[in-house]
Amino acid sequence: MSQSKSVEIRAxxxxxxxxxxxxxxxxxPFEMDTEAAAAASLKTTPLALWKDGVSKWREQRKPVAVAMDRKDRLVGTAVLRPHVGGNGRESSAVAVLARVVVDVKARKLGVGTRLTKRMLENADILGFSQVFASIPDSLSDWYSAMGWTVGEVGQGFAWLERPEPQDDWAFVQPVPPELRGTFAPLRSEPPGPPEHGYTRIAHIATSEKSEVLLDWFFDPSIDLGSERALWKYLVEDPHRFSSIPSQTFHGLYEVLAQAGLMTDVDKRLYRAISGAGS
Ligand SMILES: CC(C)(COP(=O)(O)OP(=O)(O)OC[C@H]1O[C@@H](n2cnc3c(N)ncnc32)[C@H](O)[C@@H]1OP(=O)(O)O)[C@@H](O)C(=O)NCCC(=O)NCCS
Structure with a gap:
């Protein structure tokens, strides 16, 4: 560990x-083409985008850490960024840890652990209460040892966020004024493409004060997998229903009922809970 301490973690x-x-x-290596294409579409280069990004990390809520050895050589890095949902909404509650990498010559000294911890501290400072990462199977134990919860191979990760005014814009129909701000969006992330090897999703809470209402793993290959998993999770303990906003609860039931996925037991439960004014 003494060698690790000669390495400094910085912004x-x-x-x-x-x-x-x-x-x-x-x-x-697969990130190279993706980034080159994204930069080209903006008529710039990945390097220019990164330089711009690191100087605006606070506004963009995308901190980047570096590990520097005593000769001031870069031996590691890690990135944190807000999770972006399907409609382009950046999460204020959930961040993604990405690109944790340590030079082969500096591995097994604790540098990767320190970079990861630093990113979690940054997450807390920036107001994120939960972080997840797509990880290869081989790093399951490493992440578990650092306190992360690691899903099974191929499982996606889904959660509910506290409502934000902007979420009302995700509705196709106009939201009646009395219901505004009462919709907690269901957000989910499937594991990365298997060919890249990032087959598991790990997550960790970074703050006592969680802005995430519920979280769970689901099978992305099943139609409405995240909705079904959420319903199953709620049904296991009906007290959980009271922790989600009523609009989300009704919306979830509607989606599953329309797909013919609600059993008679589910329907009775729904009527009982709706009748109880939840
Ligand atoms: C994953 C990665 C970042 C880990 O970096 P690292 O600096 O070697 O990580 P650490 O030193 O903190 O921990 C790695 C191991 O070294 C061990 N270790 C840490 N400090 C040690 C020390 N002083 N002496 C001996 N072993 C030590 C840890 O216990 C851990 O063991 P484990 O793998 O058996 O669990 C690095 O291997 C890497 O860059 N991999 C390629 C990129 C990648 O896959 N990134 C992850 C994306 S999710």
């Missing part, structure tokens, strides 16, 4: 970006 500056890209592309 990234634009001068580190070239090294960051070299290290991350070596570890995650």
């Amino acid at each position: 990234a500056a634009p001068k580190h970006c070239e090294g960051i890209l070299k290290l991350t592309y070596a570890a995650f």
